[in-house]
Amino acid sequence: MKEIEISCKLGKELTADEIQTAAVKALGVSPKIRQQLKYRIVRRSIDARNDILYRYKVEVYRPEEVMAEYVLEEYKDVSSAExxxxxxxxxxxxxxxxxxxxxxxxxxxxxxxxxxxxxxxxxxxxxxxxxxxxxxxxxxxxxxxxxxxxxxxxxxxxxxxxxxxxxxxxxxxxxxxxxxxxxxxxxxxxxxxxxxxxxxxxxxxxxxxxxxxxxxxxxxxxxxxxxxxxxxxxxxxxxxxxxxxxxxxxxxxxxxxxxxxxxxxxxxxxxxxxAKGFALGVRVEHPQSLINKIQYHGKYQPYMPTAEYSFVTQVLDRGVFSFCMCPGGILVPAATASGELVLNGMSNSQRNSKWANSGVVVQIEPEDFPEYAQYGPLALLQFQKDIERKMFEYTGSLKAPAQRMMDFCRRIPSSGLPQTSYHPGAVNAPLHEMLPEHVSLRLKYAFPEIGNKKMHGYYTNDALLLGVESRTSSPxxxxxxxxxxxxxxxxxxxxxxxxxxxxxxxxxxxxxxxxxxxxx
Ligand SMILES: Cc1cc2nc3c(=O)[nH]c(=O)nc-3n(C[C@H](O)[C@H](O)[C@H](O)COP(=O)(O)OP(=O)(O)OC[C@H]3O[C@@H](n4cnc5c(N)ncnc54)[C@H](O)[C@@H]3O)c2cc1C
Structure with a gap:
C-alpha cells in the first residue's frame, strides 16, 4: 500500500481515472492493470493558500494486497445482562x-x-x-x-x-x-x-x-x-x-x-x-461574507464550503483562543437556570446563515481570582456563576450585553449595534468594564493582533462581541x-x-x- 496525495479544484469531484493514473505512477505498476488497483480516500482538506484546492490523501493497493475495511464490533443482546x-x-x-x-x-x-x-x-x-x-x-x-x-x-x-x-x-x-x-x-x-x-x-x-x-x-x-x-x-x-x-x-x-x-x-x-482552570470571554459575530473573503483571500465562490477560522495566541502569559467557531451559524442562549446568561453557537449542516460566530476566550486559573478561594474546589464554579448572573442582571432578560469590537478594544461605548443572529436580542453595554480585567485586557490586545497578523479584516467595528462565553470546559x-x-x-x-x-x-x-x- 502507498499513501498518495492528489489535489483537485474545489467544486470538482476527484475521479477514479485521476486516482488510477496517480496510483500507477506511485506503485510503479503497468498501466494495463490500472483497473485492478484498489484505492480508498482517507482524507480531504481544503488548501486556500494559492489556487483553492481540495487535497486528498488516498491509499492505493496493488491487486494482490488486501485493503482491510474498518469493522465495528457488533452489539449484543443485553436484556438479561448485568x-x-x-x-x-x-x-x-x-x-x-x-x-x-x-x-x-x-x-x-x-x-x-x-x-x-x-x-x-x-x-x-x-x-x-x-x-x-x-x-x-x-x-x-x-x-x-x-x-x-x-x-x-x-x-x-x-x-x-x-x-x-x-x-x-x-x-x-x-x-x-x-x-x-x-x-x-x-x-x-x-x-x-x-x-x-x-x-x-x-x-x-x-x-x-x-x-x-x-x-x-x-x-x-x-x-x-x-x-x-x-x-x-x-x-x-x-x-x-x-x-x-x-x-x-x-x-x-x-x-x-x-x-x-x-x-x-x-x-x-x-x-x-x-478546582480546575477553564476559559472565559465573549462570543464574536462577524458577517460570514467577511470571513469567507478573509479566509479565501477574496476568491470565495458560493460552491465553496463556508469558511471557518481558529486561532490561538498568548497575551500577558495567558492563552487567548477562538473556541467552537460556527461558520454560517447562529448564537443561542445556553443558560441552564433562570437568572443567568451565557451564549454559545450552532449551525445547520449547510452552514448557510449570514453570520459567523465564535467564542474568543482567555485561559483562567484558580489562582487568578483569590477572592473566590473561600469556595474551595468550587471556586471557579462560583466565579462562573457570578459572571453569568452579572450579564443577566445588566439586561434583566436573555438579551445579551454587546459592544462593537473596536469600541471594546478602545474602551468606549458603541453608538448603535449591528444586526445579530441572537434571537433574544442584544443590548448596548460596556462589556470592556463588565468582564473581569484579567479577561478584558487580554481580549483588548488579542483582537487587533489577530486582525494585523493572522486574518486581515477580522478587527472591525462590524464585528459584535456578546457576553458571555463561559461554558468552555468544566471549572x-x-x-x-x-x-x-x-x-x-x-x-x-x-x-x-x-x-x-x-x-x-x-x-x-x-x-x-x-x-x-x-x-x-
Ligand atoms: C450550543 C453548543 C454548541 C456546541 N458545539 C460543539 C461542536 O460543534 N463541536 C464539539 O465538539 N463540541 C461542541 N459543544 C460542546 C459539546 O457539546 C460537549 O463538549 C459535549 O457534549 C460533552 O459531552 P458529555 O457527554 O461529556 O456531556 P454533555 O453533552 O454535557 O451531556 C451531559 C448529559 O448529562 C445530563 N445530566 C446532567 N446532570 C444530570 C443529572 N443530575 N442527572 C441525569 N442527567 C444529567 C444532561 O442533561 C446531558 O444530557 C457545544 C456545546 C454547546 C452547548
Whole structure:
C-alpha cells in the first residue's frame, strides 16, 4: 500500500481515472492493470493558500494486497445482562452505552432532560420567551450539549483512543459518510437529532434502558459495593420519572460541565473534587461574507464550503483562543437556570446563515481570582456563576450585553449595534468594564493582533462581541485513577466526559465514554 496525495479544484469531484493514473505512477505498476488497483480516500482538506484546492490523501493497493475495511464490533443482546448505570445521555454517556452493548453489559441511562424531539420545544421557548427549563435546554436533554450545535467533530488528540470508532458509529446511525474523510468534519444541528435518536433506538432494541426526566440527585455506595442512585429527590417523586431509585455495581457519571448540582453534591458528601482552570470571554459575530473573503483571500465562490477560522495566541502569559467557531451559524442562549446568561453557537449542516460566530476566550486559573478561594474546589464554579448572573442582571432578560469590537478594544461605548443572529436580542453595554480585567485586557490586545497578523479584516467595528462565553470546559475536576478511571476514593464510580474534566468537545467526550466502558 502507498499513501498518495492528489489535489483537485474545489467544486470538482476527484475521479477514479485521476486516482488510477496517480496510483500507477506511485506503485510503479503497468498501466494495463490500472483497473485492478484498489484505492480508498482517507482524507480531504481544503488548501486556500494559492489556487483553492481540495487535497486528498488516498491509499492505493496493488491487486494482490488486501485493503482491510474498518469493522465495528457488533452489539449484543443485553436484556438479561448485568446493569451499568450511566448518568447523562450526552456523547460520553451514549458512546459508553454503545461500548457496553458490544461487551454484553446492559446500559441503564438516567437523563434529567427529555428526548431529543421534546427538547426542541423547550429550546424554542428559551429563545422566544426567555423561559429556561432547568432540565431541558441547550445543555440538558437527550444527546447532551452537542445535539444542537455545529456538530464539529474535531479533536486535537488521538491519544484518547481510536477516533474511527466514534466516526463510524455516527455514520452507522445516520451521519453523512463524508465525516470519515473530511479534515474538519461536522454534522449540523438539523442532522444530529436523527443520529441521537437512532443511537437510542439501537440501545433499547438490544435490551438497554433509557429513562428521561430522571435527574440524579444522590448517589450512595452501600457496604456491599452496590450503588443506589436516587432520581428527582427522595421525597419528591416526579410524576414523569418512572422510578426513584436505581441500583447497580458500576456507575458512569457523564453529566457534562453544566451539571453544577452534581459538583455541589460531591462537595456536600465530602467526595474529592478539584478546582480546575477553564476559559472565559465573549462570543464574536462577524458577517460570514467577511470571513469567507478573509479566509479565501477574496476568491470565495458560493460552491465553496463556508469558511471557518481558529486561532490561538498568548497575551500577558495567558492563552487567548477562538473556541467552537460556527461558520454560517447562529448564537443561542445556553443558560441552564433562570437568572443567568451565557451564549454559545450552532449551525445547520449547510452552514448557510449570514453570520459567523465564535467564542474568543482567555485561559483562567484558580489562582487568578483569590477572592473566590473561600469556595474551595468550587471556586471557579462560583466565579462562573457570578459572571453569568452579572450579564443577566445588566439586561434583566436573555438579551445579551454587546459592544462593537473596536469600541471594546478602545474602551468606549458603541453608538448603535449591528444586526445579530441572537434571537433574544442584544443590548448596548460596556462589556470592556463588565468582564473581569484579567479577561478584558487580554481580549483588548488579542483582537487587533489577530486582525494585523493572522486574518486581515477580522478587527472591525462590524464585528459584535456578546457576553458571555463561559461554558468552555468544566471549572471542576472529579479526579479519577489514571489506570482504572474510577473516582480516586470510590471504586465502581467512573467520572466521565467533559463534566469530569477529562474531555472537551463531542469526539473527545465520546472517546472518554468508550474508555470508561472498556474499563468496566
Ligand atoms: C450550543 C453548543 C454548541 C456546541 N458545539 C460543539 C461542536 O460543534 N463541536 C464539539 O465538539 N463540541 C461542541 N459543544 C460542546 C459539546 O457539546 C460537549 O463538549 C459535549 O457534549 C460533552 O459531552 P458529555 O457527554 O461529556 O456531556 P454533555 O453533552 O454535557 O451531556 C451531559 C448529559 O448529562 C445530563 N445530566 C446532567 N446532570 C444530570 C443529572 N443530575 N442527572 C441525569 N442527567 C444529567 C444532561 O442533561 C446531558 O444530557 C457545544 C456545546 C454547546 C452547548
Amino acid at each position: 446493569p451499568v448505570i450511566i448518568i447523562g445521555a450526552g456523547p460520553a454517556g451514549m458512546f459508553a452505552a454503545l461500548r457496553l452493548l458490544m461487551k454484553g453489559l446492559k446500559p441503564v441511562i438516567l437523563e434529567r432532560g427529555k428526548d431529543v424531539h421534546q427538547r426542541k420545544f423547550d429550546m424554542a421557548k428559551l429563545s422566544t420567551e426567555g423561559v429556561v427549563d432547568n432540565d431541558s435546554n441547550y445543555c440538558f436533554g437527550e444527546g447532551g450539549a452537542g445535539t444542537f450545535s455545529d456538530g464539529k467533530l474535531y479533536t486535537r488528540s488521538s491519544k484518547r483512543g481510536d477516533i474511527r470508532e466514534v466516526l463510524h458509529q455516527l455514520v452507522r446511525f445516520g451521519a453523512d459518510p463524508s465525516i470519515l474523510i473530511d479534515a474538519h468534519p461536522h454534522i449540523g444541528s438539523d442532522k444530529l437529532p436523527i443520529v441521537v435518536e437512532n443511537i437510542r433506538k439501537c440501545i433499547i432494541e438490544h435490551g438497554g434502558e433509557y429513562h428521561f426526566n430522571s435527574r440524579v440527585t444522590d448517589i450512595t455506595r452501600r457496604p456491599d459495593g452496590q450503588f443506589d442512585v436516587e432520581v428527582n429527590g427522595a421525597s419528591v417523586i416526579s410524576s414523569v420519572a418512572e422510578k426513584s431509585l436505581y441500583t447497580s455495581r458500576k456507575v458512569i457519571l457523564a453529566t457534562g460541565h453544566s451539571a453544577r448540582d452534581i459538583y455541589e453534591m460531591f462537595d456536600r458528601k465530602g467526595w474529592a473534587i478539584q 471542576v475536576r472529579i479526579p479519577r485513577d489514571p489506570e482504572t478511571l474510577e473516582h480516586i476514593e470510590i471504586a465502581g464510580l467512573y467520572p466521565c466526559g467533559e463534566g469530569a474534566g477529562y474531555a472537551g468537545g463531542i469526539v473527545s467526550s465520546a472517546l472518554d465514554g468508550i474508555n470508561c466502558a472498556a474499563k468496566i
